[in-house]
Amino acid sequence: MKGEMQEIRGVRLWPGRLDRAAQEALVADLRGVAAAAPFVQPVTPGGRQMSVRMTAAGRLGWVTDRRGYRYEPHHPQGTVWPPIPPVVLALWRDLTGLARDPDCCLVNFYGAGARMGLHQDRDEGDFSYPVLSISLGDEALFRIGGTERSEATESFWLRSGDVLLMGGAARLAWHGVDRIRHGSSTLLPQGGRINLTCRVVM
Secondary structure (H helix, E strand, O other), rough: OOOEEEEOOOOOOOOOOOOOHHHHHHHHHHHHHHOOOOOOOEEEEOOOOOOOOEEEEEEEEEEEEOOOOEEEEEOOOOOOOOOOHHHHHHHHHHOOOOOOOEEEEEEEEEEOOOOOOEEEEOOOOOOOOOOEEEEOOOEEEEOOOOOOOOOEEEEEEEOOOEEEOOOOOHOOOOOOEEEOOOOOOOOOOOOOHHHHHHHHEO
C-alpha cells in the first residue's frame, strides 16, 4: 500500500510508491539495461574498490576510476548507455513536475555487506535540479545529514518500492547507506538491493 509522502530533513519520501507488480516490471526492465551495459565493480580515484556494483541508463552514465569521478557517454566497455526505463521517467516527471528529463539513471546493486559511505552528489553542473532515488529489494539503512560534513545525521530504513527526492536545500545533503538487511525482501531471487538514482547532469 502506498504511504503518505513524508519529509525528513528536507528530503521527500514516498513509502511504497511502487507496488509489487510495478517493482517486478521494473526489475525486468533493469535486466535489459544490464544486458546492454553490464554491472561493473568500480574503484575510487584513490584505488579503493567500492562494495556496490554499478551500471547506468540514459544519455550519460556516472563512472569512477583512477582518473576521477565523472559522467561519460559510454559504458567502460565502449558501448552507449541504454535508455532510461519509461516507468522511471514517468516517476521523475510526476514527482518533480519538471519538463526536463534526467540525463542519467545510475543503477547500484548492493549485495550482502555492501554499503555506501557519506557523500554529496555534486558532480552535476546545476544543483537546482533534484535527485530522485528508487529502492528495490532488500531494506537499506539510509543516513542523511546536512550540507556540511560536520552536521548531525539521522537514519531511517528504505524499503522496496520506496521513492526518495532530494531537492532544494537538501540537494547537497550528505547521505549514505550504512547497511543492507540482507534477505528482507523476496523481490530479487538471490537477495540484494537495487537503487536507481536519477540526475540532471548539465
